[in-house]
Amino acid sequence: MTSSPQQHPTADFNAFLATFKTRLQQLFHIRSDIDKLSVKRGAPPFVLRDILAAQPMSTFIPQQYGGRGGHIHEGLALLSAASYESLPLSLGFGINWALFLQPVAKYAQEAVKQPVFDGFLTQQKMGGLMITEPDFGSDALHMQSCYQEQGDYYHLQGLKHWAGLTGWADYWLLTARRKNESGQLGRDVDFFICDSSAQNQTIVVEEFFENLGIYLLPYGRNRIDVKIPKRQKLEPHSTGIKMMLDLLHRSRMQFPGMALGFLQRMEDEALAHCRQRQVGGKSLFSYDQVQQRLSALQANVTIAAAMCLNSSKKAGTEHDLSGAGLEANAVKTLVTDLMQESAQSLLQLVGAKGYRLDHIAGRALVDSRPFQIFEGSNDILYIQIAEAVQKMMLRQKENNLLTFIRAFALTSRAAAYLKAHLNVELTLPLSQRRLNAFGQLISAIIALHLVEELGDAGYSAKLFENCREHLVQRIVTAFSGFQAMAGSTYNDAESDNSNWLDCFYRQEKHD
Numbered sequence: 204m205t206s207s208p209q210q211h212p213t214a215d216f217n218a219f220l221a222t223f224k225t226r227l228q229q230l231f232h233i234r235s236d237i238d239k240l241s242v243k244r245g246a247p248p249f250v251l252r253d254i255l256a257a258q259p260m261s262t263f264i265p266q267q268y269g270g271r272g273g274h275i276h277e278g279l280a281l282l283s284a285a286s287y288e289s290l291p292l293s294l295g296f297g298i299n300w301a302l303f304l305q306p307v308a309k310y311a312q313e314a315v316k317q318p319v320f321d322g323f324l325t326q327q328k329m330g331g332l333m334i335t336e337p338d339f340g341s342d343a344l345h346m347q348s349c350y351q352e353q354g355d356y357y358h359l360q361g362l363k364h365w366a367g368l369t370g371w372a373d374y375w376l377l378t379a380r381r382k383n384e385s386g387q388l389g390r391d392v393d394f395f396i397c398d399s400s401a402q403n404q405t406i407v408v409e410e411f412f413e414n415l416g417i418y419l420l421p422y423g424r425n426r427i428d429v430k431i432p433k434r435q436k437l438e439p440h441s442t443g444i445k446m447m448l449d450l451l452h453r454s455r456m457q458f459p460g461m462a463l464g465f466l467q468r469m470e471d472e473a474l475a476h477c478r479q480r481q482v483g484g485k486s487l488f489s490y491d492q493v494q495q496r497l498s499a500l501q502a503n504v505t506i507a508a509a510m511c512l513n514s515s516k517k518a519g520t521e522h523d524l525s526g527a528g529l530e531a532n533a534v535k536t537l538v539t540d541l542m543q544e545s546a547q548s549l550l551q552l553v554g555a556k557g558y559r560l561d562h563i564a565g566r567a568l569v570d571s572r573p574f575q576i577f578e579g580s581n582d583i584l585y586i587q588i589a590e591a592v593q594k595m596m597l598r599q600k601e602n603n604l605l606t607f608i609r610a611f612a613l614t615s616r617a618a619a620y621l622k623a624h625l626n627v628e629l630t631l632p633l634s635q636r637r638l639n640a641f642g643q644l645i646s647a648i649i650a651l652h653l654v655e656e657l658g659d660a661g662y663s664a665k666l667f668e669n670c671r672e673h674l675v676q677r678i679v680t681a682f683s684g685f686q687a688m689a690g691s692t693y694n695d696a697e698s699d700n701s702n703w704l705d706c707f708y709r710q711e712k713h714d
């Protein structure tokens with residue numbers, strides 16, 4: 204039996220976190236071996252039971268309902284502690300927090316909040332979010348799941364896939380559009396709490412997917428045909444779409460929590476390996492190219508730390524983040540790219556031994572990859588970041604990139620280091636591919652600004668100066684790629700001369 208949740212709000216968070224870390228350590232390295240566990244789908248029951256018994260979910264629940272308070276800095280620190288040991292575990296927490304508990308705390312009707320939170324605090328329940336449909340992923344606003352009002356409930360029907368915790372979660376936030384009498388779907392999107400254990404609210408899993416990584420978490424395709432009591436509908440403060448943006452932007456601002464522990468682990472693993480591995484009669488650690496990789500791994504940790512500090516101040520549920528797309532998207536895209544880059548770098552350094560699912564390096568590669576796809580494909584988010592900046596520049600009639608960066612609140616601190624590189628006049632508007640490249644550039648500039656703020660807050664000077672160097676280099680490289688971008692398109696026409704072997708024979712004939 205778990206201890207009472209009411210003890211936790213008063214307990215010191217650092218002590219709580221330390222106990223939680225020790226529990227994960229024991230569970231994954233003494234009681235079981237995570238390298239062996241992680242090659243199988245799901246987890247043995249004792250693992251989840253033991254983790255949830257520490258009541259990590261209380262961190263995400265407001266104090267008046269018996270939780271620790273739902274403070275962003277505590278939630279990020281918890282996600283980070285989890286991702287150091289297991290990225291999928293941290294993603295599981297991130298789903299419960301950002302995609303279920305936070306929206307419920309902010310938008311659910313008062314009558315349902317306490318029973319739902321009690322389920323998390325005392326019965327180890329879990330919750331997730333279903334937005335994506337087989338034909339509507341990035342284009343989620345055109346989803347076809349719909350609902351109709353029938354007496355004192357809403358009848359929801361549709362097909363959803365790829366929702367994290369498929370088949371496991373006790374609660375779901377379901378999204379659907381209102382269907383009117385003539386069968387047309389409204390433009391807005393509404394959210395409903397579905398309690399899988401209640402009558403008429405069971406969600407049928409039609410298929411479980413063989414996901415490439417993140418073996419801990421189940422994914423699949425779900426058939427929705429449920430009747431949801433009216434009190435379980437979320438109440439947006441204005442439109443449902445704004446509520447969805449507020450929710451998604453907050454979630455993206457919280458990605459650095461999942462990223463930080465993972466990036467730190469990548470660095471620690473790489474360092475340990477390079478110190479002990481001898482190649483060509485000397486330690487890998489002593490090679491210049493290896494030092495480049497190690498210092499980049501270290502810089503990536505600093506960037507995620509800067510983002511955590513920033514999000515702790517801005518992502519609370521008291522703030523409306525529906526209009527904060529530029530910042531949230533910049534944070535999510537860059538930090539998830541860094542996760543993949545760090546994983547790639549670790550695998551390269553470890554070499555063949557790392558190319559196994561039961562090695563952290565191989566696993567890290569496949570586990571971190573979908574972070575660049577879910578909650579907004581990075582390709583699209585970069586374009587949206589750039590479009591937002593382009594719009595501001597056009598409105599201000601400002602074509603000089605450096606002048607814009609100097610004046611813009613999210614980039615101003617970076618300008619001093621980019622004077623020699625970005626003092627250029629841009630020709631606007633940009634093509635879509637150049638918008639994507641421009642978005643990558645802007646994300647890195649915002650990161651540099653955040654790293655400067657981390658420095659102000661007393662972070663290790665050595666670390667943030669190393670990080671600044673890396674970011675300036677990244678920005679300069681991104682800018683030259685942006686400037687040099689060609690306009691090539693895929694050649695769809697049938698070509699007669701596209702066989703290299705024919706070319707070989709032709710040349711041989713001539714010789």
Ligand SMILES: Cc1cc2nc3c(=O)[nH]c(=O)nc-3n(C[C@H](O)[C@H](O)[C@H](O)COP(=O)(O)OP(=O)(O)OC[C@H]3O[C@@H](n4cnc5c(N)ncnc54)[C@H](O)[C@@H]3O)c2cc1C
Nearest residue numbers: 332333334335340341365366367573576577578579580582
């Ligand atoms: C591991 C994992 C976990 C997930 N968890 C959840 C969850 O918990 N809940 C949930 O609802 N969903 C979840 N998803 C679904 C995820 O959010 C979607 O996969 C994502 O929104 C992209 O949709 P899609 O896969 O249909 O890709 P598509 O929309 O088909 O896009 C594929 C690619 O096409 C390109 N593209 C698309 N549109 C444009 C454009 N306008 N311009 C240029 N390029 C474009 C981009 O490269 C994009 O990556 C998860 C997915 C994965 C893989």
